[in-house]
Structure formats: C-alpha cells, structure tokens
Amino acid sequence: MSAEAASSRSEEEVADLFRRLPDPSARDELAEEFLPLAEYFARRFSGRGEPIEDLTQTASLGLLNAIDRFDPDRGVPFATYAAATIVGELKRHFRDRGWALRVPRNVQETAILVNRTMSSLWQDLGRAPTVPEIASAADIGEDDVLQALDALQAYTTDSLDAPTSDASSTAAESIGQEDVSFEISEEWLSLAPALRDLPERERMILYLRFFEGKTQTEIAEELGISQMHVSRLVSQSLEKLRGQQGG
Amino acid sequence: MSDPSTTVSADVPATPESVQVLRNVAAGVAARMDMPIDQIEEIRLAVTEAATLLLNEASAEQLRMSIARDDDAIEITLSSDGTPDPWPSERALASWPWLVVKGLTDEVRADMVDEHRPSIGFTKRRERVSR
Numbered sequence: 001m002s003a004e005a006a007s008s009r010s011e012e013e014v015a016d017l018f019r020r021l022p023d024p025s026a027r028d029e030l031a032e033e034f035l036p037l038a039e040y041f042a043r044r045f046s047g048r049g050e051p052i053e054d055l056t057q058t059a060s061l062g063l064l065n066a067i068d069r070f071d072p073d074r075g076v077p078f079a080t081y082a083a084a085t086i087v088g089e090l091k092r093h094f095r096d097r098g099w100a101l102r103v104p105r106n107v108q109e110t111a112i113l114v115n116r117t118m119s120s121l122w123q124d125l126g127r128a129p130t131v132p133e134i135a136s137a138a139d140i141g142e143d144d145v146l147q148a149l150d151a152l153q154a155y156t157t158d159s160l161d162a163p164t165s166d167a168s169s170t171a172a173e174s175i176g177q178e179d180v181s182f183e184i185s186e187e188w189l190s191l192a193p194a195l196r197d198l199p200e201r202e203r204m205i206l207y208l209r210f211f212e213g214k215t216q217t218e219i220a221e222e223l224g225i226s227q228m229h230v231s232r233l234v235s236q237s238l239e240k241l242r243g244q245q246g247g
Numbered sequence: 248m249s250d251p252s253t254t255v256s257a258d259v260p261a262t263p264e265s266v267q268v269l270r271n272v273a274a275g276v277a278a279r280m281d282m283p284i285d286q287i288e289e290i291r292l293a294v295t296e297a298a299t300l301l302l303n304e305a306s307a308e309q310l311r312m313s314i315a316r317d318d319d320a321i322e323i324t325l326s327s328d329g330t331p332d333p334w335p336s337e338r339a340l341a342s343w344p345w346l347v348v349k350g351l352t353d354e355v356r357a358d359m360v361d362e363h364r365p366s367i368g369f370t371k372r373r374e375r376v377s378r
Contacts (some may be wrong), residue, residue, distance in 0.1 A: 127374075128283035145276055147309065149287070151272060192343040210350040216285060231285045238292055238347065242299060 009033060011077060019059035019202070030067050031060075037079060038063040038086055045090045049108050052095070055090060061090030070090045107151050113138050114148035122228050153235060194241045209234055256313035261302060261314070261327060269312045270294040276314050277321055289351040290321065290371055296323045296351075297367040300344035304336065305329030305365065314337050319373050320353075326366035334358075334365035 014033070019158040020026035034052055038059035045059075046052045066085035070078055097112075117138040130151075135142045137180035184207050189195050201223075208214045208222065218235070255276055259265035270291040276289045298310060308331035315322045329370055331339075335357035345367075349355045352369035360366040 128285035130283050131278035131287070132281060132283045134284070142278060143275075146271070146275055148272070149284060153288075189250065191341075210346055213350065227285065231288055235292060237286055238296070241343070242295070 014078055015072050018070065018078070021067075027064075027067060034063055034067075034079070034082055035060065037082060041083065041086045047164050048094070050094065055093070056229070058089055058093040059086045062086035065089065107147060110140060110144050111148040113140070114145055114154055118149075119228065122226070123214045127228065128231070136213060153239075160234060192241055198237055198240065202233055202240075205230060206237055255314060255338050256304075256311065258309055261307040261310045261329075265310060266295055266298045267339045269298065269310065272312065273321075273323055274313060276316060276363035277371075280318075280321060280373060282321075286371065286374060290323070293348045293369055293371070294323060294325065295353040296344040296347045297323075297369065298358060300328045300339060300342060300348070301325060301329065301367060303342070303344070304334070304339050305331035311361075311364070320369065320370055321373075322370045323362060324366055326360050326364035329365060330363070331365050350359060 014030070015220075017026045017030050017033075021030075026071070039066065041058055041062075042059040043050060043053050043054035062084055064077070070081055072078070114134060117134050118129060121133060121137055125133075131142050131145050135145045138145070174237035185205065188207065188211050198206070205219055205223070208219045209216070214222070216227050216230045218244045220230045223230070257269060257348065259268060260353045273294045274287050274291050277290050282290070294312070301307065301310070305327065307327035309328045313324050315331055319341075339357065344358075348367065348369055352371045354370040356368050358366060358368075360368075
C-alpha cells in the first residue's frame, strides 16, 4: 500500500472535503477516509514492544493533526503529507518512551511500573529503595522487580544516548550544571583510552567515583543532579567503556 | 561467612552471555539481603568488571562464581580455569577494570583459589537502610 493509494476517493473529492473545513462532519469524513493509512503505519511500527492499540491511537492522532494543518493549496497530495505527520507522531511516541530496544510486552510494562515506583520511592526516602520496598509499593513480586531492573538497564542506556530534540546534544550531556570543569589527570585517562570518547559529564562522574573515591551521594550533590541519575550514568558509561574495549 | 547454607556457587562457560547470568545471580542474592538498588547495581557492575579482567588476562573455558553472605555483607569470588602467569600481574592491578571493582566495593583481592584458579574476590557491605 503506498501513501498515494490510501484513499478510495479522487484527489478532487478529497480537496472538496478540505474546502468544507472546519466543518466537523468534513473533518470526520476525512479522518474516516484516511484511517487505513494510520492503521497501516501503526502496523509498520508494531512488534517493537508497544501495544498495537497504542500505536493505532498515536497514528490516528497524527492523522488528525495532519488534517488540521494541511494546506490544500501547496500542491502536495494529502496522503503524502499525512504519511509524514503520522510517521513523525509514531517516532515521537517511541522516543518519549525511550524504548528503542525490543522487550517483551509484559516485562516492559512491569519495567515502566518499576521505574516509576523506584523514582518516587528514591525521592521520598532520600536514598535508593530496596527490592522488597519496590515490590511492596508496586504490588508485584520481588523477582519481577529484579527482572524489570535488568530490563531497565538496557532501557536507560539506550534512552540517555538517544539524541534529544536538540540534535546537537544528548540527554546525558545536558543534565545538571554545564559549567563545572575538572582537571582530569592524563595518567588516569590513559587507563582506559575510551574514556576520552565519553561525554564530558560521564567522564567527570567516573573520575570522581573511581579516582577521587567519592560516593554517589557526594557526586550527586556536587553536580546538582539526583543520586538516581548518578547511578544510571555510572552504569551507562561503564557499559560503554566495556563495549569499546571489546572485553 | 563460611556457613555453607549461605553460599551459592555457579560454574558457567566463559562467554559474555554467562557473565550476564552471573551478574543476575549476584543481584538476586543481594536483593534478598535487602540491599538498596544502587548497591545491587554496583555489585552487578563489579561482577562484570571482575569477569572482564579475568578473561582479559588469560583465555579461559570456564568461569566460576561463589557467593557467601551474612546479614550485612556479601562476598563474591570469581575465578577462571585460565592460566595467567603470574597472577595477579602488575598490569592487572593497574588496569581499569581492577580500579573499577575496587571503587565499587569495600574490599577486593586477587589471588589463587581452588588450587590453581586465578581469582578476584570482593566484599560489599550493605548500607544501613533507615526505615
């Protein structure tokens, strides 16, 4: 199915419907007419761990946005314009959830629940929660929590590396203060050549943690970020280093 | 710490997938000790780095992990069937993974266990959790 063949109506009939906007019945007719296009792209993005219902809903939202923003005088067929908007909406959906990795659905749902519970407990308690604490707050088994924490590792590594909307920086780089600078010894950097390739903030955190021997809590205070973030950044950057060393 | 009822041990092939299994086993034991999750994560990382270091130093077919615990601390020993000469080498003790294991744990040692197996062991004490 190509975007151009998305509609059973002629381009002229579609153009007529657009001329009737903002008449709600014309909007409904357009939405109905192009729903198969939204469903088509929702299916194309399925199988990545997000429920198809959510994807269809997201795609439909993209379609409605396309209907509201389309300018028939620009000479672009609506289906082409709508396809781009729908795909954009679906991509944003995945980006917002940070799920670039394929994780089975129930593990993923548990992971989202555990992540949320963990964050709020971490904040409430002022320290990292234990697995039993998370299990009881989320009302799930301790094994489920462990499994979710394992899945979340892949998840955080990935989402923090993903480009943010500001394409020039990643989320990991833009956390916290920007103007702290450190003299990092050359000798230390030579221990693991890949350290030089890490974003500055991660390199700094590793330096404070493994050269100056500071605790996560101390680093969190020094950099003005949460301890949870420090913990994640430490894991993430160690994984990256190991990946590059090939060990 | 030598009470056998609190000891877990596992022999696995020396592959990255097995290291993943070992770190999950270690995390499972730590979780049951009521360790906070940031400490559990540090244990996971330490297991991985220790295994990496052992495998960097000498090719091996098999890895062994044993875990002993009491109420307040977990002691994890990783060893391989590789034959690095000598063990621990100065290079190993100046390496990045060694520094990381040291930084993540409270005590760390490199020696020979079970006759001729090169090993890295570490102890992590549980932070007191205020309730």
